[in-house]
Amino acid sequence: MIRNLWGPADVADxxxxxxxxxxxxxxxxxxxxxxxxxxxxxxxxxxVEAWFEGQGGA
Known part of the structure; x- marks a missing residue:
């Protein structure tokens, strides 16, 4: 399934x-x-989701 692309505002949100x-x-x-x-x-x-998951964090 193809999802819509996000703009900077979507990523920020x-x-x-x-x-x-x-x-x-x-x-x-x-x-x-x-x-x-x-x-x-x-x-x-x-x-974006993969980048976020790769951040580790506390």
Missing amino acids: YLGVPVGTIYQWRTRGYGPPGRRVGKHVRYKPTD
Whole structure:
């Protein structure tokens, strides 16, 4: 089943961080992998979820 791609606001909502944080992470090479679609950045939900699960944390 194909899921819709997420924009930065969707990723921020999922992770519970401000949208600005998503943009900062992207410029620093951190955070979930995103891809450009024209002038927009889009994220595969499965990539975001896998990145989150790989963070470990307490």
